[in-house]
Amino acid sequence: xxxxxxxxxxxxxxxxxxxxxxxxxxxxxxxxxxxxxxxxxxxxxxxxxxxxxxxxxxxxxxxxxxxxxxxxxxxxxxxxxxxxxxxxxxxxxxxxxxxxxxxxxxxxxxxxxx
Amino acid sequence: xxxxxxxxxxxxxxxxxxxxxxxxxxxxxxxxxxxxxxxxxxxxxxxxxxxxxxxxxxxxxxxxxxxxxxxxxxxxxxxxxxxxxxxxxxxxxxxxxxxxxxxxxxxxxxxxx
Numbered sequence: 565x566x567x568x569x570x571x572x573x574x575x576x577x578x579x580x581x582x583x584x585x586x587x588x589x590x591x592x593x594x595x596x597x598x599x600x601x602x603x604x605x606x607x608x609x610x611x612x613x614x615x616x617x618x619x620x621x622x623x624x625x626x627x628x629x630x631x632x633x634x635x636x637x638x639x640x641x642x643x644x645x646x647x648x649x650x651x652x653x654x655x656x657x658x659x660x661x662x663x664x665x666x667x668x669x670x671x672x673x674x675x676x677x678x
Numbered sequence: 679x680x681x682x683x684x685x686x687x688x689x690x691x692x693x694x695x696x697x698x699x700x701x702x703x704x705x706x707x708x709x710x711x712x713x714x715x716x717x718x719x720x721x722x723x724x725x726x727x728x729x730x731x732x733x734x735x736x737x738x739x740x741x742x743x744x745x746x747x748x749x750x751x752x753x754x755x756x757x758x759x760x761x762x763x764x765x766x767x768x769x770x771x772x773x774x775x776x777x778x779x780x781x782x783x784x785x786x787x788x789x790x791x
Contacts (some may be wrong), residue, residue: 669721
């Protein structure tokens with residue numbers, strides 16, 4: 565089975581711009597979670613989607629949003645970028661059901677905000 | 679919410695030695711505990727996980743132990759090799775479909791030849 569894929573792998577943006585990141589889960593997985601990884605804060609949960617519905621949300625401002633499509637692929641969007649949004653954005657997929665929530669991560673998208 | 683503490687933050691060992699990384703968690707309702715290994719430029723890779731109906735789980739040179747009463751769990755790597763050098767993260771969650779992972783801050787393991 566192919567693993568979780570994320571595109572693009574690297575992005576450079578300037579403050580005030582917006583960005584969209586994409587994630588394709590493992591085939592058959594219906595849950596996609598997004599995490600932000602920074603040296604200072606570590607891995608922090610952004611949100612989780614299951615069958616096109618957001619089931620869970622972390623403590624991030626409304627500038628961070630996401631969606632999931634019927635084929636389980638997911639996108640996350642960050643609007644009005646700030647310098648502090650520079651991070652590695654990781655997505656993880658899982659079957660998403662009780663007892664089957666093991667999460668498998670993609671390689672991440674490295675976002676740099678100048 | 680859940681809080682996961684991980685120690686040590688860095689660990690240096692000689693090849694062939696054992697390495698132990700410890701984590702504590704705060705939410706007694708958590709019952710799923712995975713460990714991830716992250717190499718430079720890559721996403722976290724699941725190496726082993728344990729659910730609270732099990733006290734210990736082994737996979738070749740890697741083992742995880744869980745003490746639910748004390749709310750701590752540990753990763754044990756035996757016969758370490760240079761390729762084990764990476765950052766290791768512990769995490770905790772409830773074992774339901776929509777549970778989110780709360781991660782520790784990570785341990786940088788360096789194995790010297």
